Amino acid sequence: MYDIEDGRIILNHGSIHEGLIAVASGKGGVGKSTVTVNLATALKERGKRVGIVDADIYGFNVPGILGLKDKPKAKSEEEIYPPDKNGIKVMSMASFVGDQSEAVIWRAPLLQSALKQFMEDVYWGELDYLLFDLPPGAGDMPLNIMQQFSDTSVLLVTTPQETATSVAGRVGQLAEQLDLDVLGLVNNMAYYQCSECGHKDYIFGKNGGRELADQLGIELLGEIPLQSQIRKLSDTGKPVIFEDPDHEISKIYLNIADQIIDNIKEIKV
Ligand SMILES: Nc1ncnc2c1ncn2[C@@H]1O[C@H](COP(=O)(O)OP(=O)(O)OP(=O)(O)O)[C@@H](O)[C@H]1O
Numbered sequence: 001m002y003d004i005e006d007g008r009i010i011l012n013h014g015s016i017h018e019g020l021i022a023v024a025s026g027k028g029g030v031g032k033s034t035v036t037v038n039l040a041t042a043l044k045e046r047g048k049r050v051g052i053v054d055a056d057i058y059g060f061n062v063p064g065i066l067g068l069k070d071k072p073k074a075k076s077e078e079e080i081y082p083p084d085k086n087g088i089k090v091m092s093m094a095s096f097v098g099d100q101s102e103a104v105i106w107r108a109p110l111l112q113s114a115l116k117q118f119m120e121d122v123y124w125g126e127l128d129y130l131l132f133d134l135p136p137g138a139g140d141m142p143l144n145i146m147q148q149f150s151d152t153s154v155l156l157v158t159t160p161q162e163t164a165t166s167v168a169g170r171v172g173q174l175a176e177q178l179d180l181d182v183l184g185l186v187n188n189m190a191y192y193q194c195s196e197c198g199h200k201d202y203i204f205g206k207n208g209g210r211e212l213a214d215q216l217g218i219e220l221l222g223e224i225p226l227q228s229q230i231r232k233l234s235d236t237g238k239p240v241i242f243e244d245p246d247h248e249i250s251k252i253y254l255n256i257a258d259q260i261i262d263n264i265k266e267i268k269v
Helices: 032-045 062-064 103-119 140-148 163-176 208-216 228-235 248-261
Strands: 003-005 010-011 012-024 050-054 073-076 080-081 088-092 127-131 152-158 181-193 220-226
Touching: 003 220, 012 032, 012 140, 012 163, 012 181, 032 050, 032 062, 032 080, 032 088, 032 127, 032 152, 032 181, 032 248, 050 062, 050 140, 062 228, 103 140, 140 163, 152 163, 152 208, 163 181, 163 208, 208 220, 220 248
Parallel strands: 012 127, 012 152, 050 088, 050 127, 152 181, 181 220
Antiparallel strands: 003 010, 010 012, 073 080
């Protein structure tokens, strides 16, 4: 699908200078797509060139969260131009599956061929990071993608709830068994903070994220509160960092992006 030369990933139509990042979660609905889009936006804000592959066949949420309406432009099957929003290029499985209501079982076989086409036929140009929004869980699909992209680093997303951390832990172990670099953990919906009195309520439990990070021996990169504003901005396609760079959650994402920029391993030749 690609070559590696001088610490860069060389594609047919572009190259990736700093790394592939697979964003993975255990349970669905923990905010993996929201984290993917906001992290991409934070990296962009730091001056990086960013693309996203929306590979979550259970729900293609990336274009919606980013507010991307344009479709890829294909001059032929081998010449596809990705649409972009706020400077972030996106290829989504949504373009391959016309009808969102189509049974997921029909989508799984499409995933492998779609990913190959995304890497070989898409004119990504020069990117610093290409992020993959993986299907949730520790099943065959995320495993196959992690195997296929043996140069990717992995970012784990969970909520503190035991049902979420236990599966996220299995995904982290799989990544380590595959010898992938695990960048760290984002603990989403870590707490709810009352906007009136400031009281923090740990709705999904208090220490789940920290305990999982310790158990896997990885960094806890950031804890993002549960906030209705985040849900509203995501639903209306407005990543919080573009809307309000000084928002406390924007600062958390920018801090996560800085840690990733500093710590991601060089692409091995
Ligand atoms: N910190 C947060 N505060 C409030 N709402 C959030 C937060 N993070 C995510 N959400 C909301 O939770 C819902 C699920 O988020 P998202 O689609 O990102 O999850 P996901 O893990 O990608 O789900 P799936 O794997 O099932 O596609 C969305 O409505 C999103 O707006």
